[in-house]
Amino acid sequence: MKETKEQIVQKDRDSYIPVFARYDIVLDHGDGMYVYDTDGRKYIDYLGGIAVNVLGHNHPALVKAVAEQAGRMIHCSNLYYTQAQADAAGKLVKRSGLGKVFFGNSGAEANEGAIKLARKYAWRKDPEKIQIIVANHSFHGRTLATLTATGQPKYHEGFGPLPAGFEYVDFGDYDAIEARMSDKTCAVMLETIQGEGGVHVPPADYYRKIRALCDRYDACLILDEIQCGMGRTGHFFAYEQFGIKPDIVTLAKGLAGGVPIGAFIASDKVAAAFQAGDHGSTFGGNPLACAAANVVLDTVSRPEFLAQVARVGAYLRQKLESLQQQYPSLITEVRGAGLMLGMQLTKPGRDIVNACLEQGAIINCTAGDVLRFVPPLIAEEKDVDELIAIMEKVLPAFA
Numbered sequence: 001m002k003e004t005k006e007q008i009v010q011k012d013r014d015s016y017i018p019v020f021a022r023y024d025i026v027l028d029h030g031d032g033m034y035v036y037d038t039d040g041r042k043y044i045d046y047l048g049g050i051a052v053n054v055l056g057h058n059h060p061a062l063v064k065a066v067a068e069q070a071g072r073m074i075h076c077s078n079l080y081y082t083q084a085q086a087d088a089a090g091k092l093v094k095r096s097g098l099g100k101v102f103f104g105n106s107g108a109e110a111n112e113g114a115i116k117l118a119r120k121y122a123w124r125k126d127p128e129k130i131q132i133i134v135a136n137h138s139f140h141g142r143t144l145a146t147l148t149a150t151g152q153p154k155y156h157e158g159f160g161p162l163p164a165g166f167e168y169v170d171f172g173d174y175d176a177i178e179a180r181m182s183d184k185t186c187a188v189m190l191e192t193i194q195g196e197g198g199v200h201v202p203p204a205d206y207y208r209k210i211r212a213l214c215d216r217y218d219a220c221l222i223l224d225e226i227q228c229g230m231g232r233t234g235h236f237f238a239y240e241q242f243g244i245k246p247d248i249v250t251l252a253k254g255l256a257g258g259v260p261i262g263a264f265i266a267s268d269k270v271a272a273a274f275q276a277g278d279h280g281s282t283f284g285g286n287p288l289a290c291a292a293a294n295v296v297l298d299t300v301s302r303p304e305f306l307a308q309v310a311r312v313g314a315y316l317r318q319k320l321e322s323l324q325q326q327y328p329s330l331i332t333e334v335r336g337a338g339l340m341l342g343m344q345l346t347k348p349g350r351d352i353v354n355a356c357l358e359q360g361a362i363i364n365c366t367a368g369d370v371l372r373f374v375p376p377l378i379a380e381e382k383d384v385d386e387l388i389a390i391m392e393k394v395l396p397a398f399a
């Protein structure tokens with residue numbers, strides 16, 4: 001029996017651990033750039049499941065691939081080969097120019113695996129080479145190691161003892177990394193562009209300098225592209241625009257367009273630190289998830305697709321900047337790349353998010369006072385116009 005919104009909300013409140021501050025709607029289905037709630041209300045989706053639904057909702061080729069694979073075989077153990085997994089691995093290796101892939105089920109797992117791999121690589125040289133330099137305001141996940149890598153003390157409180165060896169520096173400050181670097185440094189781990197922390201882009205020469213420093217100390221450069229990768233910036237990997245390659249890059253969120261998956265990709269030299277038995281996953285990269293990933297990888301890799309992300313992203317940025325000019329006391333900066341944009345406010349953003357929701361637009365607020373726009377990568381100019389029209393209605397009440 002179909003329940004009312006109130007019944008569903010009540011049942012969830014009675015049963016689900018309340019770790020999410022949820023908005024007061026029950027979503028039912030989606031179509032392209034839109035999602036629909038149980039009352040049939042339509043919302044344009046500028047969150048995309050937090051940078052997950054890169055092909056939008058119910059993309060025909062993605063639905064078909066998942067349905068076909070579910071009818072053939074949803075899962076088999078990683079003790080066996082499957083074509084879906086071999087295809088997805090091959091595509092990621094080719095695209096990244098790195099050497100080998102491992103699949104897990106989430107972003108946290110991808111980062112956890114990357115940390116383990118970097119530690120094992122360093123351990124073979126020196127068991128005390130354990131230091132991992134990470135950034136303040138970063139976000140890397142909720143497992144104990146990735147939580148520790150996350151440079152936000154509010155997420156650490158109450159979960160100690162935390163794994164040892166992590167050190168925090170300000171994002172974008174190369175000198176701070178250089179000052180902490182030593183023979184005991186195992187890795188520098190950064191989001192190429194910070195997402196959850198408020199959409200922060202580092203200086204243009206940041207990664208070239210870090211790359212050289214990591215080479216000098218034989219430390220791994222781990223780039224977390226779980227949010228900023230998969231074409232989001234208009235480049236397949238965000239690191240491409242900085243002219244470097246990491247030793248390990250992690251992906252998740254958009255990789256299979258909404259089917260749970262995570263991956264880390266490493267250079268052959270670093271990947272060789274893992275032998276049979278050193279790491280594993282029951283579900284990771286199963287045929288269902290990889291069938292979905294193959295469709296997303298084929299679609300997002302196309303130069304026309306990436307060019308559209310760059311073009312529509314620039315258009316959205318320009319529209320957000322004109323809002324900034326209109327409301328300078330509310331909006332102080334627009335930043336980001338491609339379809340990963342943040343709008344810095346002078347006050348908390350949650351009420352603006354709620355007001356947009358009432359007007360039929362899903363947006364997000366992160367770091368308290370940054371509106372974050374990470375829509376499906378299929379967004380077009382007309383979808384930008386629709387969002388901006390709603391924001392123009394909503395913002396005057398907050399300026």
Ligand SMILES: *Cc1c(COP(=O)(O)O)cnc(C)c1O
Nearest residue numbers: 106107108139140141195226227
């Ligand atoms: C979302 C996110 C993660 C964590 O991914 P989960 O799938 O929630 O574990 C890690 N790093 C970044 C940059 C993210 O945006």
